[in-house]
Amino acid sequence: MRDSLRQLVLTRFREFVREPEALFWSLAFPILLSVGLGIAFRNRAPEVVHVAVVGDSARAGPVLSALARSTGLAAERLSEGDARLALRTGRIALAVRMPAAGGVDYEYDDTREDARNARLLADDAIQRGSGRQDVVANSERFIREPGSRYIDFVVPGLLGMGLMGNGIWGIGFPVVDARRKGLLKRLMATPMSRAEYLMSFVISRFVLLVIEIFLLVGFSAVAFGVPLRGSFLQLALICALGALAFGALGLLIAARPRTVEGASGLMNLAMMPMWILSGVFFSSENFPGAIQPVIQALPLTAVNDALRANMLRGAGLPVVGPELAIIAAWFVVCFVLALRLFRWR
Amino acid sequence: MATALAIRDLCKSYGDVRAVAHLDLEVGLGECFGLLGPNGAGKTTTIEICEGLTPPDSGDVELLGMRWATHEREMRNVLGIQLQETQLSEKLTVAETVRLFRSFYANGLGEDEVIALVQLEEKTRARVGTLSGGQKQRLAVACALVGDPRVLFLDEPTTGLDPQSRRQLWDLIERFRRDGRTVVLTTHYMDEAERLCDRVAIVDHGQVIALDTPRALIASLGAEHVVTFTADGMAIEDATLEALDGVTAVRHENGSIQLTATELRRTMPALLTLLEQQRIRLTELSTHSATLEDVFVSLTGRHLRDA
Numbered sequence: 020m021r022d023s024l025r026q027l028v029l030t031r032f033r034e035f036v037r038e039p040e041a042l043f044w045s046l047a048f049p050i051l052l053s054v055g056l057g058i059a060f061r062n063r064a065p066e067v068v069h070v071a072v073v074g075d076s077a078r079a080g081p082v083l084s085a086l087a088r089s090t091g092l093a094a095e096r097l098s099e100g101d102a103r104l105a106l107r108t109g110r111i112a113l114a115v116r117m118p119a120a121g122g123v124d125y126e127y128d129d130t131r132e133d134a135r136n137a138r139l140l141a142d143d144a145i146q147r148g149s150g151r152q153d154v155v156a157n158s159e160r161f162i163r164e165p166g167s168r169y170i171d172f173v174v175p176g177l178l179g180m181g182l183m184g185n186g187i188w189g190i191g192f193p194v195v196d197a198r199r200k201g202l203l204k205r206l207m208a209t210p211m212s213r214a215e216y217l218m219s220f221v222i223s224r225f226v227l228l229v230i231e232i233f234l235l236v237g238f239s240a241v242a243f244g245v246p247l248r249g250s251f252l253q254l255a256l257i258c259a260l261g262a263l264a265f266g267a268l269g270l271l272i273a274a275r276p277r278t279v280e281g282a283s284g285l286m287n288l289a290m291m292p293m294w295i296l297s298g299v300f301f302s303s304e305n306f307p308g309a310i311q312p313v314i315q316a317l318p319l320t321a322v323n324d325a326l327r328a329n330m331l332r333g334a335g336l337p338v339v340g341p342e343l344a345i346i347a348a349w350f351v352v353c354f355v356l357a358l359r360l361f362r363w364r
Numbered sequence: 365m366a367t368a369l370a371i372r373d374l375c376k377s378y379g380d381v382r383a384v385a386h387l388d389l390e391v392g393l394g395e396c397f398g399l400l401g402p403n404g405a406g407k408t409t410t411i412e413i414c415e416g417l418t419p420p421d422s423g424d425v426e427l428l429g430m431r432w433a434t435h436e437r438e439m440r441n442v443l444g445i446q447l448q449e450t451q452l453s454e455k456l457t458v459a460e461t462v463r464l465f466r467s468f469y470a471n472g473l474g475e476d477e478v479i480a481l482v483q484l485e486e487k488t489r490a491r492v493g494t495l496s497g498g499q500k501q502r503l504a505v506a507c508a509l510v511g512d513p514r515v516l517f518l519d520e521p522t523t524g525l526d527p528q529s530r531r532q533l534w535d536l537i538e539r540f541r542r543d544g545r546t547v548v549l550t551t552h553y554m555d556e557a558e559r560l561c562d563r564v565a566i567v568d569h570g571q572v573i574a575l576d577t578p579r580a581l582i583a584s585l586g587a588e589h590v591v592t593f594t595a596d597g598m599a600i601e602d603a604t605l606e607a608l609d610g611v612t613a614v615r616h617e618n619g620s621i622q623l624t625a626t627e628l629r630r631t632m633p634a635l636l637t638l639l640e641q642q643r644i645r646l647t648e649l650s651t652h653s654a655t656l657e658d659v660f661v662s663l664t665g666r667h668l669r670d671a
Binding site: 025026027029030034037038201207208210211 | 437441445452460
């Protein structure tokens with residue numbers, strides 16, 4: 020490597036390592052986030068739904084004991100007033116009443132999944148308690164396999180989000196800062212090669228990227244058993260291509276602004292829609308079909324989809340080909356535009 | 365004298381503002397040349413066009429026989445440049461900064477040599493962020509010197525520095541010059557131009573309004589001293605003052621009167637006698653040897669500082 024390029028790359032590392040905040044946000048933060056989410060969404064015993072039997076009529080006792088026998092329910096007896104409050108605040112999902120005319124009355128919010136679930140479980144328990152026999156015999160087996168849990172879904176998302184944040188911030192911020200300080204202009208006054216200057220960012224991002232992947236993927240594999248079903252080399256390739264695309268996007272955003280404030284506005288403008296739409300924390304398929312073409316064309320959606328396909332489904336390159344094409348297109352377009360628009364002084 | 369820098373009919377406008385208007389200059393090889401003028405006179409624009417950092421609207425710049433359009437790479441390698449208000453990366457140490465800049469040049473001085481030149485040996489391993497203003501400025505000059513340039517451009521090198529730091533920088537520039545190399549600097553400090561420069565161009569509104577050695581410029585006032593006084597009571601006719609022995613010019617400024625005089629020992633007694641006769645009480649009186657500041661005032665009617 021030419022000495023000038025080596026010195027520029029060293030400068031990038033020094034500036035990065037000597038900025039403790041940057042180190043924290045780009046390396047430690049994604050891990051902390053995965054720890055938090057992993058704990059919040061870890062696999063535990065199937066959730067128990069709280070229900071209440073209202074009033075103290077003679078029939079309330081048998082109903083309550085029938086409900087208590089259901090493993091998915093936690094039943095209690097409440098007065099009318101308490102039951103209303105508990106329902107409204109979501110402390111219970113279902114209120115069971117025994118009208119004088121006979122039968123049972125269920126009150127619940129039919130848009131809540133756990134409430135619908137509680138109604139089915141409660142009705143089943145009450146009907147069985149009253150002597151109903153099953154017509155068809157049944158048996159049950161449970162699978163609880165890594166790969167389908169929330170933590171498995173979110174770790175590739177966090178990796179994609181890290182690639183985006185580090186690419187855009189890690190390149191955009193130092194470039195705009197150097198322009199604001201007049202350092203870019205000062206460097207232009209030397210025989211420094213502009214290509215080497217930009218290259219130094221690419222190289223330093225790549226090295227940090229490898230560290231980042233190892234840290235996050237390694238940590239989540241060890242701590243949460245998040246699977247790595249695809250080829251690690253291909254995973255690295257997806258990450259590298261993603262880092263290039265986001266780096267080019269960062270360069271494009273940093274091409275003209277003279278102030279860090281202006282640039283960070285633009286960066287948020289670019290990143291915010293992707294945080295929400297691109298399936299970091301929840302699947303992008305939740306959004307209406309009308310905007311799906313837009314969502315699918317976003318670079319973070321493509322990166323996240325490719326990472327999940329690799330890590331969770333063990334998909335090979337042919338499967339993630341369309342995603343890789345989208346990512347590569349973002350890289351080329353952003354990089355060419357950035358070089359055209361770049362303000363060197 | 366061979367020419368290091370030739371500027372012909374240079375023009376540059378920013379919107380409606382004409383920063384440089386038909387400026388011509390020649391700087392000889394081995395010369396220390398000063399561009400002197402108030403803020404906004406067009407000094408920085410002129411020097412940045414010479415440095416190939418700002419494209420001119422029209423006109424021609426030739427540096428060591430080369431032009432920016434055709435020889436950018438060669439020119440960058442033989443120029444040393446210090447810009448106004450460059451903030452070097454605060455996270456790097458002095459040595460790392462110098463090494464980074466050295467790596468851009470094909471030839472140059474050793475890292476330690478440059479650091480010794482600007483007397484920052486004790487700060488070699490200190491982060492740039494911890495340096496004082498004067499030390500940062502010397503580091504900026506070190507970055508300009510590290511490529512062992514043939515021509516050195518300095519834009520307001522001592523602005524905002526304490527007197528000691530200024531003197532250290534002056535020594536540095538003089539040492540560089542003694543090797544027969546060329547320096548072009550801008551300043552709005554008279555004493556700096558008088559001390560360092562072989563020739564000075566006084567620039568105002570983007571044009572050269574006077575060009576000569578500092579001594580000749582001062583001599584052009586026709587007098588070597590300036591007497592400033594404030595007096596109570598009745599005004600004195602200018603004609604009366606001009607008639608005083610040795611007075612060559614009279615100017616009014618902020619309620620005080622300035623006389624330019626060839627010889628103080630003739631003018632002072634005459635002035636005091638005049639005031640005595642007219643029963644005017646003197647509230648303030650000062651004299652100083654004429655400087656480039658006085659040249660600027662006599663040319664433009666304004667001071668360099670508040671112009």
